[in-house]
Amino acid sequence: MTDQSQSPPLAHRIRPSTIEDLVGQPKAKAFIKGIFKGSRESAILWGPPGTGKTSIASILQARAKDSFVFLSGVTGGIQEIRRIIQQAKREKRAPVVFIDEVHRFNKVQQDALLPYVENGTVILVGATTENPSFSIISPLLSRVRAILLDPLEPKEIESILYRALKKDTWIQSLNKNVSDECICAISKASYGDARAALNMLELIIRRIEKDHIGISDLDGLLERPLYHDKAGDAHYDLISAFHKSIRAGDVDASIYWLGRMLEAGEDRLYIIRRMIRIASEDIGDADPNALRMALAAKDAFVTLGSPEGELAIYQVVIYLACAPKSNSIYIAERKVKRFIEATGMPPVPLSLRNAPTRLMKNLGYSKGYIYPHDDPEGALKMEYMPEGIPRQVLYTPKEIGFEKRIKEILDAREKTKRDRTGSYSSPFEKKGS
Numbered sequence: 001m002t003d004q005s006q007s008p009p010l011a012h013r014i015r016p017s018t019i020e021d022l023v024g025q026p027k028a029k030a031f032i033k034g035i036f037k038g039s040r041e042s043a044i045l046w047g048p049p050g051t052g053k054t055s056i057a058s059i060l061q062a063r064a065k066d067s068f069v070f071l072s073g074v075t076g077g078i079q080e081i082r083r084i085i086q087q088a089k090r091e092k093r094a095p096v097v098f099i100d101e102v103h104r105f106n107k108v109q110q111d112a113l114l115p116y117v118e119n120g121t122v123i124l125v126g127a128t129t130e131n132p133s134f135s136i137i138s139p140l141l142s143r144v145r146a147i148l149l150d151p152l153e154p155k156e157i158e159s160i161l162y163r164a165l166k167k168d169t170w171i172q173s174l175n176k177n178v179s180d181e182c183i184c185a186i187s188k189a190s191y192g193d194a195r196a197a198l199n200m201l202e203l204i205i206r207r208i209e210k211d212h213i214g215i216s217d218l219d220g221l222l223e224r225p226l227y228h229d230k231a232g233d234a235h236y237d238l239i240s241a242f243h244k245s246i247r248a249g250d251v252d253a254s255i256y257w258l259g260r261m262l263e264a265g266e267d268r269l270y271i272i273r274r275m276i277r278i279a280s281e282d283i284g285d286a287d288p289n290a291l292r293m294a295l296a297a298k299d300a301f302v303t304l305g306s307p308e309g310e311l312a313i314y315q316v317v318i319y320l321a322c323a324p325k326s327n328s329i330y331i332a333e334r335k336v337k338r339f340i341e342a343t344g345m346p347p348v349p350l351s352l353r354n355a356p357t358r359l360m361k362n363l364g365y366s367k368g369y370i371y372p373h374d375d376p377e378g379a380l381k382m383e384y385m386p387e388g389i390p391r392q393v394l395y396t397p398k399e400i401g402f403e404k405r406i407k408e409i410l411d412a413r414e415k416t417k418r419d420r421t422g423s424y425s426s427p428f429e430k431k432g433s
């Protein structure tokens with residue numbers, strides 16, 4: 001049996017060296033073919049782990065050979081960039097410069113690459129798991145092609161695993177048989193990450209001392225945490241899907257995305273904070289109880305912790321998804337901000353000012369204020385907005401849920417005001433306007 005104690009991992013041993021061996025990623029394949037035909041287009045390869053970024057580097061290196069340079073975004077620096085540029089100018093050929101974890105390059109390092117990427121002195125191929133919109137400077141990003149690498153499909157992962165069983169000399173030397181059910185289970189457990197799938201396959205072959213490995217032999221060997229970068233796109237994409245599913249009232253999708261975040265280890269209080277926001281932004285006064293429920297979920301989770309407190313989160317997510325939806329409060333907030341920007345900061349009318357001292361009263365503070373509990377009709381006639389700014393409707397309730405009742409109250413108030421004053425000077429729109 002071949003000694004594998006010092007050998008590189010299986011994912012490294014069967015890494016593709018030709019474009020035909022690369023599984024999936026048609027846009028990346030098209031880019032590679034363009035380079036093979038003489039294109040000097042640069043690109044940023046962006047995708048989660050195990051989607052083929054390093055495999056693409058391997059293919060380019062096998063083809064470009066002496067004109068291929070591998071740099072690490074962690075250890076590479078300005079001096080290496082300058083050396084590569086000088087050599088490219090001296091040899092009068094454009095090397096393929098592959099920078100792994102290119103998002104680790106700081107602004108100065110990225111600026112150093114910029115003119116040479118632009119004039120084609122080098123062909124930059126950067127690989128990153130981070131969103132280039134935030135990790136790559138705009139001038140450089142505008143001069144490269146951003147290629148999104150998607151997680152591989154289970155069938156694509158299966159093809160990679162079967163290739164490993166067939167091509168790897170160490171596996172072949174063991175003369176072991178791995179069932180199709182095992183291969184299917186590994187592919188599903190990898191969540192689109194080919195490297196993780198190959199690592200699982202190698203672990204299973206090492207651990208299980210049987211000639212035939214069946215699905216029943218895999219107990220406890222396929223556990224793998226879901227990929228979830230709490231500071232990156234996985235974090236924001238999942239919470240976005242969660243929010244939008246609740247907003248649309250899709251209960252099943254809402255609790256699915258909730259489960260995805262919980263299983264991936266997302267901060268439970270972060271999820272609850274988003275639920276509180278949803279209660280105001282997307283439900284509002286259509287169901288005032290939604291905000292109370294969201295706050296109750298926080299109290300329940302803080303009291304119980306995981307995993308017991310997570311049931312309360314599920315309970316409230318279902319409530320929020322089923323609740324009537326209204327964004328009128330969200331719209332009102334935006335209108336108020338724009339209104340203030342347009343009208344500035346006029347002084348508070350004297351009648352509405354606080355007058356705790358004799359001096360302030362002598363200056364007219366609070367003069368003319370009518371206490372609504374003593375004189376409802378007089379209070380109704382008062383002006384409560386600053387002088388000299390136009391009236392504008394800032395809050396328009398919708399006819400849904402409890403907001404329908406709010407609208408009825410406001411409409412009745414305005415009708416009373418019109419009847420008593422003989423004119424319409426309300427901050428609320430006339431019905432149908």
